[in-house]
Amino acid sequence: MNDRLDPMSNLDLDAPDTYLDSNELIINMGPQHPATHGVLRVILKLDGEKVLGTECVIGYLHRGVEKIAENRTYTMFNPYVDRMDYVAAVSNGLGYCEAVEKLLNVEAPARAKYIRVILTELNRIASHQLWLGTHALDIGAMTPLFYTFRDREEILKIFEKYCGARLTTHAFRIGGCQYETYAGFEKDVKNFLTFVAPKIDEYETLLTTNRIWLERTKNVGVISAADAIALGVTGPVLRASGVKWDLRKAQPYAAYADFDFEIPIGENGDTYDRYLVRMAEMRQSLRIIEQAVNGIPEGPIMGKVPKVIKPPVGEIYHSIEAPKGELGYFIVSDGSTQPYRIRVRPPSFVNLQALDIMVRGLLVADVIAVIGTLDIVLGEVDR
């Protein structure tokens, strides 16, 4: 058995003090553990219940997406990106399609951009709902899970009606959208908005002033803005540390420049602030969707893209604000129908790196809270 599979390999058994004088203990959390949100393995170095250090062992879901890309055409690779962050598949697709469009130097038509924004923001809400339900469940509150899954279902129904799939949607194509909106799409979306707004308040009544929730999240897993930036942390985790930065505002893509919305930020960079930021983000997403669905322009949904996609020789980096942070695609084209190299910059992977400094000095139970608050998806971490 190799060293990596043996949690005791770091322990120096020959040292006479190992068992007598020190309380240090190395234990293994995961990879099969319900609170790791997939197959994440964390090796914890403990002094009693206190965490002295951690090491993440990842790669259990590694499928070699970047290698697969080099052996597929640009179009064929499109559905693969949905399988990275599978709870926010629409965002993955948006980032990929826009990156290839940039490389081709074409733009999606305005109507396609609006459809993209509506679906992507719906997906952001769905992703945050799933995060909230599972995060609360990890900490011990079971009810929010049922509430959020009940409401997330309404979003998945819209996805299903739009493109036939609920999770791995493959909703967009390079150059625009494959499908025109179905009859009643706008009505469904508007109904959803009026349906879900009070539900978000309802989640808050369960948690925001709940004493157990406060005890478990306040001042837990604090990360300062400086540390977050140095570690490349993005998304709600960065914003909860007080950095007002959102790619939708900083470098607007799709149709985001047309909409009026705020960037919610936190102050303390703790688990509670990250919770508040995500709750506020859901409300902002509702605002964006409302503006988009009311202002959706008429027109074509597919841009002028050649049948065979063959970008000129060159390289491009394009990134979007996915629900978890900056999701980037770096694409190198050699002028053929297959990408020469695609690099995915996954927000979950980079954010997970911050786990170690966030949990040092905390208790084992807090590690669970911090893994939850980082909102990682292992499909994306491992790719």
Add this chain to the structure above:
Amino acid sequence: MAEDVKTPAPPPPPEGEKKPTAEKTAEAAPAVADAKPAAPVKPAAAAKPAAPAKPAGPVPLPWTSPLVEKYKGQYGSALEALTYLGQNYFAVDRSLIPNLLRLLRDEEEFDYCVDITAVHYPKREKQFDVIWILYSFPRNERVRVKTQIADGASIPSSVSIWATANWLEREVYDMFGIQFDGHPDLKRILLPDGWKGHPLRKDYGILQQDQEWVQINLGIESGQ
């Protein structure tokens, strides 16, 4: 099972010819198998005589800005500043790493290292491009730094400049086998520790695997 993984969709004619050989070699000598024709050879251009009207595509243009002027003066020909489709990048000599990266962070406020990655060009003398994608919060600006290194050569680590480089460099090492000098803990990150080979190299076939590792650790004949 192997075949259906392989078949690339509507193959442009020249690639169709290549396929059978690629598949055969995949079984015999995985090292040479690569579904893609080795990079810069453009068979498509040769085979399709009637496609001269194709837009040649944009080319990288010189990038000028006060930032560029400053570093041009300092480093001269070791640094080339280019822009492509509105994205700016430096193509620099390896000797400028990590000093240039440090200057970019300290003096130009590129405080966020978005990504570190590499690209393999097996036909080139210096086989690897190593790329840093940087972003500056105060300037709201992105820049890429790109350098070339030979196979087996190492490159200074930037973990001391941006803490995030730790895992990013580990992934580059894992996938390409590029050594980062001064990295605190350079080991594999996505693949298991004992794995042999670096899968994102172009000479690593898509069906290739470390049979020995699979047999010993998973107790199965093959992962395919």
